Amino acid sequence: MSQTHHADRLDVPRFTREGAELSGSDALSKHERLILEALDPKAPEAQASPVTWQAHGEQLEDASGHVQHWLHLQAQTHLPMLCQRCLTPVLVEVSVDQRFRFVASEDEAMAQDDEAEEDLLVLSREFNLRELVEDELLMALPLVPRHEVCPGELKMSAKDDDFEQDDKQANPFAVLSSLKKS
Numbered sequence: 289m290s291q292t293h294h295a296d297r298l299d300v301p302r303f304t305r306e307g308a309e310l311s312g313s314d315a316l317s318k319h320e321r322l323i324l325e326a327l328d329p330k331a332p333e334a335q336a337s338p339v340t341w342q343a344h345g346e347q348l349e350d351a352s353g354h355v356q357h358w359l360h361l362q363a364q365t366h367l368p369m370l371c372q373r374c375l376t377p378v379l380v381e382v383s384v385d386q387r388f389r390f391v392a393s394e395d396e397a398m399a400q401d402d403e404a405e406e407d408l409l410v411l412s413r414e415f416n417l418r419e420l421v422e423d424e425l426l427m428a429l430p431l432v433p434r435h436e437v438c439p440g441e442l443k444m445s446a447k448d449d450d451f452e453q454d455d456k457q458a459n460p461f462a463v464l465s466s467l468k469k470s
């Protein structure tokens with residue numbers, strides 16, 4: 289009879305041995321570090337979009353027959369941020385799809401980090417999965433958040449066509465000299 293698994297203190301060896309799955313949906317506001325990245329943490333979008341995640345444990349054997357503990361994590365949310373192109377709010381989709389391998393100690397993780405393609409974590413019987421979800425989402429945030437197509441862009445390009453004559457006259461040097469005068 290298998291006991292339930294707890295995301296806040298996951299028994300990793302048992303989780304991988306059972307090939308168990310765990311999923312959750314938490315309010316964004318519960319992720320204190322993530323919500324700090326939001327444009328306006330109190331905005332309805334920030335409240336409405338939950339952090340959803342799924343985790344799957346698995347045990348594999350390496351070439352010499354040693355048990356390896358693996359975790360497959362997927363997580364997604366939407367975070368309201370400020371578009372760096374048009375400086376209006378943009379709802380950024382953030383998602384993570386990552387495989388992790390657990391090793392016995394911090395030292396072992398350091399030693400294997402260079403050659404391992406997967407991310408390494410230290411094996412624990414009280415592993416905080418929610419913290420990992422937040423860590424990974426934070427790392428997946430875009431450095432420069434922006435709209436794929438800014439809402440003002442269509443309007444602006446239409447305007448450019450209409451005022452093509454004016455555009456030609458407004459060359460950078462003319463703008464510069466008018467700035468100097470004022």
Ligand SMILES: [Zn+2]
Pocket residue numbers: 371372373374375376378434435437438439
């Ligand atoms: Zn924009």
